[in-house]
Amino acid sequence: MVYVERFTSDLYVEKRFDVLLYGDMHAHLQARALSSDGIRQLIAEAIKAYVVGRNASGTMSPRSSAVAR
Structure with a gap:
């Protein structure tokens, strides 16, 4: 069942x-x-992409805001 x-x-x-x-x-x-290590790496990469996607004014660029939603 x-x-x-x-x-x-x-x-x-x-x-x-x-x-x-x-x-x-x-x-x-x-x-x-993914393994536990794979999940950690995926999250770390997502955080890096989020931080890099932010512009100097602290707002999200159009490309990175679509990912962050």
Whole structure:
């Protein structure tokens, strides 16, 4: 059984084929997920991009403001 919690409702998936699909998707996401070090590096790079994207007046440049949202 798979329990899916959504924003406005919940869903229990019980059919074998559907459960297997959710299992496959979970395995795929787990395999593609970054390691702890990878996450730290990604966050550090995002912070650098944010800081570099700021102009001298302290406001965001158009390019970096789209990323920061």
